[in-house]
Amino acid sequence: xxxxxxxxxxxxxxxxxxxxxxxxxxxxxxxxxxxxxxxxxxxxxxxxxxxxxxxxxxxxxxxxxxxxxxxxxxxxxxxxxxxxxxxxxxxxxxxxxxxxxxxxxxxxxxxxxxxxxxxxxxxxxxxxxxxxxxxxxxxxxxxxxxxxxxxxxxxxxxxxxxxxxxxxxxxxxxxxxxxxxxxxxxxxxxxxxxxxxxxxxxxxxxxxxxxxxxxxxxxxxxxxxxxxxxxxxxxxxxxxxxxxxxxxxxxxxxxxxxx
Amino acid sequence: xxxxxxxxxxxxxxxxxxxxxxxxxxxxxxxxxxxxxxxxxxxxxxxxxxxxxxxxxxxxxxxxxxxxxxxxxxxxxxxxxxxxxxxxxxxxxxxxxxxxxxxxxxxxxxxxxxxxxxxxxxxxxxxxxxxxxxxxxxxxxxxxxxxxxxxxxxxxxxxxxxxxxxxxxxxxxxxxxxxxxxxxxxxxxxxxxxxxxxxxxxxxxxxxxxxxxxxxxxxxxxx
Numbered sequence: 195x196x197x198x199x200x201x202x203x204x205x206x207x208x209x210x211x212x213x214x215x216x217x218x219x220x221x222x223x224x225x226x227x228x229x230x231x232x233x234x235x236x237x238x239x240x241x242x243x244x245x246x247x248x249x250x251x252x253x254x255x256x257x258x259x260x261x262x263x264x265x266x267x268x269x270x271x272x273x274x275x276x277x278x279x280x281x282x283x284x285x286x287x288x289x290x291x292x293x294x295x296x297x298x299x300x301x302x303x304x305x306x307x308x309x310x311x312x313x314x315x316x317x318x319x320x321x322x323x324x325x326x327x328x329x330x331x332x333x334x335x336x337x338x339x340x341x342x343x344x345x346x347x348x349x350x351x352x353x354x355x356x357x358x359x360x361x362x363x364x365x366x367x368x369x370x371x372x373x374x375x376x377x378x379x380x381x382x383x384x385x386x387x388x389x390x391x392x393x394x395x396x397x398x399x400x401x402x403x404x405x406x407x408x409x410x411x412x413x414x415x416x417x418x419x420x421x422x423x424x425x426x427x428x429x430x431x432x433x434x435x436x437x438x439x440x441x442x443x444x445x446x447x448x449x450x451x452x453x
Numbered sequence: 454x455x456x457x458x459x460x461x462x463x464x465x466x467x468x469x470x471x472x473x474x475x476x477x478x479x480x481x482x483x484x485x486x487x488x489x490x491x492x493x494x495x496x497x498x499x500x501x502x503x504x505x506x507x508x509x510x511x512x513x514x515x516x517x518x519x520x521x522x523x524x525x526x527x528x529x530x531x532x533x534x535x536x537x538x539x540x541x542x543x544x545x546x547x548x549x550x551x552x553x554x555x556x557x558x559x560x561x562x563x564x565x566x567x568x569x570x571x572x573x574x575x576x577x578x579x580x581x582x583x584x585x586x587x588x589x590x591x592x593x594x595x596x597x598x599x600x601x602x603x604x605x606x607x608x609x610x611x612x613x614x615x616x617x618x619x620x621x622x623x624x625x626x627x628x629x630x631x632x633x634x635x636x637x638x639x640x641x642x643x644x645x646x647x648x649x650x651x652x653x654x655x656x657x658x659x660x661x662x663x664x665x666x667x668x669x670x671x672x673x674x675x676x
Contacts, residue, residue, distance in 0.1 A: 206578075209484035213476050380610060411610065 361430055362438045362449050365390070368426060369440060370447050373419035377412075377444065384412035385443050387450070388420065392436040398424035404439060416442045460625045461603050467596030467629050471589055475636040478585040481578045482643040488521070489650045492575070495522035496657055503528070503661075509535070523571035523654060524661050527564055531665050534563035557670050564662040571658060575651045579644060586641035593633020600626025 387404040401420055406413055419442075430436040439450040457468065499519040506512045509532050519525045538556035604622020 205487065206480065206484050209487075210476070210480040212483055213480035216479060217472070217476050375616075 361436065365392075365423070365427065365438065366440065366447055366449050368423040369419060369442075372423035373416070373442065373447060376415040376418040376422065378415045379409050379412035379444055381407060381409040381412070383407065383444075384409035385441065386413055386416045387439060387441050388416065389437065389439045390420070390424075392427060392430060392438075394429060394433045394435055396427040396429040398427065399435070412442075412444075457625075457628060460600060460628065464596045464600045464603075464626065464629055467592060467599070468632055471592060471596075471629070471632045471636050474585045474589055474592075474640075475632075478582055478636065478640040478643070481582055482639065485578065485643070485647050489575070489647060489654070491521035492523055492654055493650070495519045496524050496654065498522075499524050499528075500657075500661070523568075523575065523658055526571055527567045527658055527661055528665065530563045530567035531560050531662070531669070534560045535669060557666060557673060560669055561662075561666055564665060568655070568658045568662060572651070572655055575654060579647055579651075582640045582644040582647070586637050586644055589633045589637035589640070590630070591633070593630040593636075596629025596633070597626045600629060 385405070385407045386409075387406070389402040389404050390398060391400040391402075393399045398420070401417075403413075441448045441450060457465070460468070496519075499516075499522045502515065502519075503512060503524075506515075512528065513532050516525045516528060535556075538559055542556070601623060604619065604626060607622060608619060
């Protein structure tokens with residue numbers, strides 16, 4: 195073999211080494227670029243503003259709205275609509291009210307007096323009927339407000355006199371949004387009950403599976419949903435550790451109770 | 454990086470194969486680039502030197518300066534054959550150059566042989582570039598198809614076709630096609646580039662062979 199061919203062979207080996215170095219450099223560059231600009235950065239951050247259950251930093255003294263007083267009822271119940279113009283009801287008239295048949299020779303003055311009495315009685319009956327209907331409607335609305343208010347309003351550990359947000363409902367909303375993205379299941383009616391422990395900074399400390407239907411895909415999707423949602427948990431309003439149980443089903447998420 | 458780590462074993466093997474193709478093809482590209490560049494520049498210098506020189510033996514003495522030029526190989530082969538013809542004539546007749554065309558034919562054959570050998574040398578490894586350019590996208594496509602098959606299998610198991618379930622598997626699969634294209638595109642470009650450069654060098658070799666034969670024939674005929 196001549197020195198010429200030896201030199202050519204050496205050139206190829208050098209090229210191989212150079213090529214390997216170039217590839218390594220490109221690999222490192224891509225890795226560095228990936229760290230510098232994470233792939234998920236273009237995804238817009240979702241900001242949740244729950245105007246109904248907006249969390250507050252510090253609980254304040256409750257207003258009469260939460261105490262279920264008359265003000266609440268007044269605020270909840272719209273004023274009754276103006277009474278419609280009295281319509282003559284086809285009610286049977288009492289016998290006494292029925293004018294006796296008079297001979298045709300009766301004067302016109304007597305006839306006018308009987309008509310006015312009848313109209314007054316009719317108006318009275320109309321008012322009584324309206325008052326009864328209105329009372330019935332008010333009773334139903336009071337019952338509804340009373341039942342809907344139990345355990346829903348107020349912050350964790352609040353005792354009904356504190357105003358604030360429903361933190362559990364807020365977490366539930368976050369979990370629901372995350373779960374919508376991750377949901378998957380392989381059984382017919384999967385279910386999973388998870389207890390979440392959140393520290394005073396809003397960080398998810400622990401999660402305990404209370405019960406599961408055994409669907410692995412569903413369990414994974416729930417875990418992923420909790421992971422995604424817990425990235426954005428705000429701190430509990432009273433700066434205390436928070437604990438709540440959520441029931442995950444394909445139909446949605448519900449909460450059982452909170453501490 | 455996580456997208457590669459999360460891929461299946463077949464996709465990983467495909468990626469490894471494509472990486473090997475890419476490393477080898479880039480090594481060949483670098484090697485050919487410097488080889489062709491040196492051949493071109495030293496051929497130009499050699500031609501200057503050739504036309505400035507008056508005698509073949511003076512050129513032969515300096516030819517080691519242009520070892521990377523294919524023209525020096527042609528000159529060495531032609532000059533060597535010429536010397537053999539002259540020596541044979543001297544031995545047989547004891548007088549100078551032979552005037553018959555048999556000697557020129559010998560030199561012509563020697564130059565043709567050297568040209569072919571230089572073309573083979575210059576085109577060596579280019580086949581690999583052509584192979585990489587034509588097959589890498591298909592190999593990558595194979596990895597993608599396999600990855601998508603696996604992804605759909607997973608989707609069937611989970612029972613959900615949401616974007617969050619479908620997208621990662623498809624992304625992992627598509628990386629194989631991307632790497633296949635990354636390997637193929639430079640290989641095809643380099644192959645076409647070197648084919649053009651080598652064609653130019655072949656033309657130069659043909660021209661030099663013709664000139665060399667003309668000189669030889671003029672000298673032989675002039676004796």
